[in-house]
Amino acid sequence: MQTPESFSAPSADAPERTELLAPDAGGLARAVDLLRQGRLVAFPTETVYGLGGDARDSLAVARIYAAKGRPRFNPLIAHVSDMEMARGLGVFDARAEALAARFWPGPLTLVLPLAQGSGLSDLVTADLPTVALRMPAHPVARALIAAFGGPLAAPSANPSGRVSPTRAAHVMAGLSGRIAAVIDGGPCAVGVESTILGLFDETELLRPGGIAAEEIEAFTGPLVRPGHGPRPNAPGQLASHYATLAPIRLNASDTRPGEVRLGFGAGAADLNLSPQADLVEAAANLFHLLHEADRIAQGRPIAVAPIPDTGLGRAINDRLRRAAAPR
Ligand code: TXA
Numbered sequence: 001m002q003t004p005e006s007f008s009a010p011s012a013d014a015p016e017r018t019e020l021l022a023p024d025a026g027g028l029a030r031a032v033d034l035l036r037q038g039r040l041v042a043f044p045t046e047t048v049y050g051l052g053g054d055a056r057d058s059l060a061v062a063r064i065y066a067a068k069g070r071p072r073f074n075p076l077i078a079h080v081s082d083m084e085m086a087r088g089l090g091v092f093d094a095r096a097e098a099l100a101a102r103f104w105p106g107p108l109t110l111v112l113p114l115a116q117g118s119g120l121s122d123l124v125t126a127d128l129p130t131v132a133l134r135m136p137a138h139p140v141a142r143a144l145i146a147a148f149g150g151p152l153a154a155p156s157a158n159p160s161g162r163v164s165p166t167r168a169a170h171v172m173a174g175l176s177g178r179i180a181a182v183i184d185g186g187p188c189a190v191g192v193e194s195t196i197l198g199l200f201d202e203t204e205l206l207r208p209g210g211i212a213a214e215e216i217e218a219f220t221g222p223l224v225r226p227g228h229g230p231r232p233n234a235p236g237q238l239a240s241h242y243a244t245l246a247p248i249r250l251n252a253s254d255t256r257p258g259e260v261r262l263g264f265g266a267g268a269a270d271l272n273l274s275p276q277a278d279l280v281e282a283a284a285n286l287f288h289l290l291h292e293a294d295r296i297a298q299g300r301p302i303a304v305a306p307i308p309d310t311g312l313g314r315a316i317n318d319r320l321r322r323a324a325a326p327r
């Protein structure tokens with residue numbers, strides 16, 4: 001449960017002093033402390049620096065999007081420190097177990113069916129029935145996740161649209177004032193993001209990366225290449241992927257008879273994304289309240305209050321437009 005004061009924790013709108021932490025016991029303890037408060041800590045991995053937040057806390061995950069200025073809620077990778085943690089989040093069949101045994105820890109991300117009761121925020125999976133998991137090889141990343149005792153959501157620690165960071169100084173240059181801390185673990189050895197495999201009916205290469213596809217194919221046999229599989233490789237791109245059953249009317253300044261109202265800010269509403277008109281809180285609530293609105297509506301139209309198209313509001317509006325897209 002979120003306490004009311006967690007809504008007023010520093011956000012991207014209120015600059016905070018970003019701490020530079022050493023990769024030692026004291027630095028890790030401080031990082032864990034901050035993560036437990038739902039705040040963001042960038043940490044080294046062998047590929048690039050990740051912008052870490054508690055993957056089970058929707059407010060923390062919403063803050064990741066806010067800090068990066070991402071215009072879209074694409075699903076994020078949940079980083080784990082051991083197989084027990086991994087198996088609590090994703091469903092591992094024999095193929096997944098074999099790939100993990102061969103390539104983890106390391107720059108390989110596996111997209112698997114989401115485990116029941118995973119506890120992951122629906123902002124991490126972007127409400128998909130699958131989850132992307134990675135066990136990084138960097139000792140500081142592993143030690144941090146183990147000490148935290150849970151999965152960290154972590155996209156690359158750069159502002160959206162900028163080059164991925166491979167040194168703590170890169171992270172500072174891009175995100176200082178927008179996140180709580182950076183752990184300085186020196187330069188990243190690999191320097192490009194992890195390779196992503198989708199373990200669907202076939203094994204699909206969703207993103208080339210730190211482990212060459214050929215090295216994986218020597219173990220698995222031929223992979224289905226990007227764009228050649230049955231599904232689009234970036235699920236969020238599918239216009240009506242997030243469609244509700246009920247029709248949605250966006251930017252609804254009024255509520256018409258028979259409509260269910262999903263509000264934002266003050267005013268009467270059946271459900272409210274954020275009564276205080278806080279975009280981070282609205283993002284954290286978005287998927288859950290869309291499901292709830294759909295359930296309450298029973299096919300009646302859903303009227304969604306206008307959401308400012310600034311900061312996280314852009315990503316919220318992007319998702320709402322997809323949910324409202326004709327299908
Ligand atoms: O090396 C890396 O992977 C770095 C370090 C920090 O670990 N992280 C990283 O995260 O590159 P990010 O958020 O930039 O990339 C996540 C990718 C996106 O392309 C996203 O579409 C894909 O993973 N992804 C995540 N969940 C997915 C899912 N359920 N299905 C398909 N793709 C998924």
Ligand code: MG
Pocket residue numbers: 155156164
């Ligand atoms: Mg990135």
